[in-house]
Amino acid sequence: MIEYISEISNEDNYKKYNHFLITENLNELLHKDYYVYNTKNFNKSDLVEELYNKNFVNKYDNVEHKQIFDLYINNDKFKEKAQFIYSIIDNKKFEEFAKSNPDIENADEYTIIYNIVDSDGVKVTMYQLSLKDIAFVF
Numbered sequence: 001m002i003e004y005i006s007e008i009s010n011e012d013n014y015k016k017y018n019h020f021l022i023t024e025n026l027n028e029l030l031h032k033d034y035y036v037y038n039t040k041n042f043n044k045s046d047l048v049e050e051l052y053n054k055n056f057v058n059k060y061d062n063v064e065h066k067q068i069f070d071l072y073i074n075n076d077k078f079k080e081k082a083q084f085i086y087s088i089i090d091n092k093k094f095e096e097f098a099k100s101n102p103d104i105e106n107a108d109e110y111t112i113i114y115n116i117v118d119s120d121g122v123k124v125t126m127y128q129l130s131l132k133d134i135a136f137v138f
Contacts, residue, residue, distance in 0.1 A: 002027060006035050008116070015119040022112050026089075026131075029097055034088035038116075044087050051086040052079065055137060082137040084114065084127055094138050107131035 002022040009016045018038055022030070036042050060068050072078045104110070110131035117123045 004035050005117070006039070008039050013119070017117045019115040019117045019123065020088075020112070021115075023110055026110050026112060029089050029093045029134075031088055031090045037084070037087045037114075042087070048083045048086040051091060052082055056082070081127060081129075081133070085129065085134055085137050088112070089134055089138075091138060094134065098135070098138070104131065107135075110134070 002020070002024060004018070004020045004022075006018050007015055008018055018035060020035065031044070033041075056068075056073050060073065062069050107130050112127065112129045112134075113125065114127045114129075115123050115125050
């Protein structure tokens, strides 16, 4: 497992940290600076929005695909999850990976766990994702 912890904020001695646990076999798919997610150094907002629009908003018709809009596109929690994935997984690397690995049998061997930890030691798991979740948004 790849474990990476980085500070998100430090206000009045109260710190928050990104805490990533990522299986080694997803290492090749990560953006080189995935760990800046949720920090002031994060600079992929335009890319994330572009990918979300390409893969969901502009791909489906609001009337013809009402159920998709109701379940996914108009669901803020789903949008946040998809945008998280776009923030840390490089879409071009994922496309190549998918072409090279058409028959992965155990998607659960490819996981990302993202937590936020504070200076008091409180850890909140924000996402626990497998390759199935990642593939769905691409």
